[in-house]
Amino acid sequence: MKVGYLCTFTPKELIHSAGFLPYRVFATDRPINLASAYIQSYSCSQARGSLECALQDDFHAFVFTRCCDTLMRLTDIFEFAGKRVCNIEFPTKIGNVEYYVQELRDFIEVLREWGGEVNFERLMESLKLYRKLEEKLKQLFALSPDYETAIKVQQIEVRDAIKLVDEKIRTAKKEKEKPKVLITGSVCPYPKVYEIFREAGFSVKDDLCTGSRFFEYSYPDFEPVDLDSALKFIAEKYMNKSPCPTKHYEKDKRFEYVLKLAEDCDAVVFLLVKFCDPHFFDYPQLRERLEGMGKKVALIELEFPVVSFEQIRTRVEALREVI
Amino acid sequence: MKRLRISEKMRELMTGYYMAGMQAECNAWITSGAPVELLHALDVYPVYPENHGALIGATKLGGYYCEFAEKNGFSRDLCSYARCDIGCVFAGTSPIGGLPKPTFLFACNNICNTVVKWYEVLSRIFKVPLFVLDMPFIRKELKDCHLRYVEEQLYDFISFAERVTDRKLDDAKLRDVVLKSMESVELYSECLRTAANKPSPMTCFDAFVNMAPIVCLRGTDHAISFYKEMKQELDERVKEGVSAIEREEIRLLWDNIPVWYRLKWFGEFFEKRNACLVADTYTNAWSGFKVSRGEDVLSGMAEVYTVSYLNIGMEMTAEIINKLIDLYDVDGVVMHSNRSCKPYSFGQYEIQKKLSVPSVIIEADMVDERVFSEAQVVTRLEAFLEML
Numbered sequence: 001m002k003v004g005y006l007c008t009f010t011p012k013e014l015i016h017s018a019g020f021l022p023y024r025v026f027a028t029d030r031p032i033n034l035a036s037a038y039i040q041s042y043s044c045s046q047a048r049g050s051l052e053c054a055l056q057d058d059f060h061a062f063v064f065t066r067c068c069d070t071l072m073r074l075t076d077i078f079e080f081a082g083k084r085v086c087n088i089e090f091p092t093k094i095g096n097v098e099y100y101v102q103e104l105r106d107f108i109e110v111l112r113e114w115g116g117e118v119n120f121e122r123l124m125e126s127l128k129l130y131r132k133l134e135e136k137l138k139q140l141f142a143l144s145p146d147y148e149t150a151i152k153v154q155q156i157e158v159r160d161a162i163k164l165v166d167e168k169i170r171t172a173k174k175e176k177e178k179p180k181v182l183i184t185g186s187v188c189p190y191p192k193v194y195e196i197f198r199e200a201g202f203s204v205k206d207d208l209c210t211g212s213r214f215f216e217y218s219y220p221d222f223e224p225v226d227l228d229s230a231l232k233f234i235a236e237k238y239m240n241k242s243p244c245p246t247k248h249y250e251k252d253k254r255f256e257y258v259l260k261l262a263e264d265c266d267a268v269v270f271l272l273v274k275f276c277d278p279h280f281f282d283y284p285q286l287r288e289r290l291e292g293m294g295k296k297v298a299l300i301e302l303e304f305p306v307v308s309f310e311q312i313r314t315r316v317e318a319l320r321e322v323i
Numbered sequence: 324m325k326r327l328r329i330s331e332k333m334r335e336l337m338t339g340y341y342m343a344g345m346q347a348e349c350n351a352w353i354t355s356g357a358p359v360e361l362l363h364a365l366d367v368y369p370v371y372p373e374n375h376g377a378l379i380g381a382t383k384l385g386g387y388y389c390e391f392a393e394k395n396g397f398s399r400d401l402c403s404y405a406r407c408d409i410g411c412v413f414a415g416t417s418p419i420g421g422l423p424k425p426t427f428l429f430a431c432n433n434i435c436n437t438v439v440k441w442y443e444v445l446s447r448i449f450k451v452p453l454f455v456l457d458m459p460f461i462r463k464e465l466k467d468c469h470l471r472y473v474e475e476q477l478y479d480f481i482s483f484a485e486r487v488t489d490r491k492l493d494d495a496k497l498r499d500v501v502l503k504s505m506e507s508v509e510l511y512s513e514c515l516r517t518a519a520n521k522p523s524p525m526t527c528f529d530a531f532v533n534m535a536p537i538v539c540l541r542g543t544d545h546a547i548s549f550y551k552e553m554k555q556e557l558d559e560r561v562k563e564g565v566s567a568i569e570r571e572e573i574r575l576l577w578d579n580i581p582v583w584y585r586l587k588w589f590g591e592f593f594e595k596r597n598a599c600l601v602a603d604t605y606t607n608a609w610s611g612f613k614v615s616r617g618e619d620v621l622s623g624m625a626e627v628y629t630v631s632y633l634n635i636g637m638e639m640t641a642e643i644i645n646k647l648i649d650l651y652d653v654d655g656v657v658m659h660s661n662r663s664c665k666p667y668s669f670g671q672y673e674i675q676k677k678l679s680v681p682s683v684i685i686e687a688d689m690v691d692e693r694v695f696s697e698a699q700v701v702t703r704l705e706a707f708l709e710m711l
Binding site: 037069074075077087091092275278282 | 397400402432436457469471636665
């Protein structure tokens, strides 16, 4: 049974251990029709596209984390549309692990109400499997970033996902030295977009939650001994994941993270979904810092489903030419 | 429309408030839903960029100042309070000569997460510390862990502010400020409630114009004396049966932040059609900031500020609106779908279906007059009023 989620801060290990398939919901190629009756047109197309998906496909339930104002309201909207939902209050301000552990305890109760079964052994198994998947994805991306795979693994059983990534690693070839571009943004579930960068002569690196932000974690250095410490492990794991603009960090950790990622890149592309407030607030100041480092920077604004890949191509090719 | 005398006083009071800000030794820029009592207790002057945004909107200069932010890369799709305010920072001025440079920043996300990003931007521009008071979204129930989480942060905030200002928070003073805050909120709520009379002595436009003191001066004597006087004037009107508009035939409720640059236009539009917007959800939101009289000030504060109007689930929101519909006995609701305020606007389609009276949605923006489409708004509102 599929349990849909939208944000990479969702504790998918818990959903999985309860016997459900954590399924990341993205906008698809389907035009947005039904969703327009539920939410205004100035919501981002990731929200509208996901809602469209939820209204048309079969899901057991949906899990939300408060990431932005749109997602906050989307939980209720999904519920109003007749869906089973739960919102986990992942803190906006990164730091208080204890508080979040309590939220996770409550989430376990919700999973039980949904017919799931959570215990320590099963949770440890899921934690191990996802860690393995994350490490394999890191390996694959170090050879050659594969966005089609990174997106696909978020919608299939983790054991199959590991097998899939293993296969990809076997056939992947180390990318040749080429000018490198860092693509930063929220989601872009269309693999073709990344191909455009390659075809224009770039090698690609990313800071996206359909890319590395799905698998970049620094894991806590303790071994859980019971369910509670496993929850603490999850809380710390997610608080220490690659920083996201929807969260507030000490010492501007998010900016520092992107600037560091950009160090070995020639160009940076902000691949932003129209109406994505957290990213658009960061954009001007982050751009200024990146340009200060001598990087070529471009902004490409997207709406899903992407109607004109060729427009993106023109922008990317123009950027490639100035390097 | 019969203007309230008190609006003149409000102008004086707020001019004084802004002047005082220029001279304050230390100030904090604060979001409209944050517990300002803590600042007053520390003698830190509170600066309200949102109020500033509203003021700019009302002077019809929203678009002009937004452009300064847009020229610096800020998207036109971002909140127009944020955009015009950041724009003023770049412009180095505003209709009131700009806001004083902050000593520190205090953002509370019980109204939106946008303020966190907005204040991060400010923190980088001014290179001053920012404290984020993180409030969990209360979709269904307020849990103990939510309250503990918020309360701990209130203590963190006090340490933070004491460190930054090199001052010490005095418990007695905080208690005093909280009492004053409660009193002003009570008086303010009484003012709003006079609109339950028929005919209503005030419109929501009066409420919009006179809300600044409850936002900026809550917890001070100024707010208390202001709303006392406002209450007096409204009571007089009620006694004499004075109606706020010429002829009140239809009573309406407004939802969302006002369209600041069109207050007068909307006021006249409705009055011409004998419709009175007697109340609104926006100004009523501040009537909820009633810190309890309990022993522990901070835990009371944690609770009141966590369940603020924009930080609760849609079911509760619809319930509140239905209560307002009953209280003010309105015939319909005008919902402003505000491009600038996603948490206020998303969900309106669903809330609409839960309301006990008919409603209409109009699309606009609170400050950015460039996106206002008069013809569309007129068509929708006229059809709605005819239907009523």
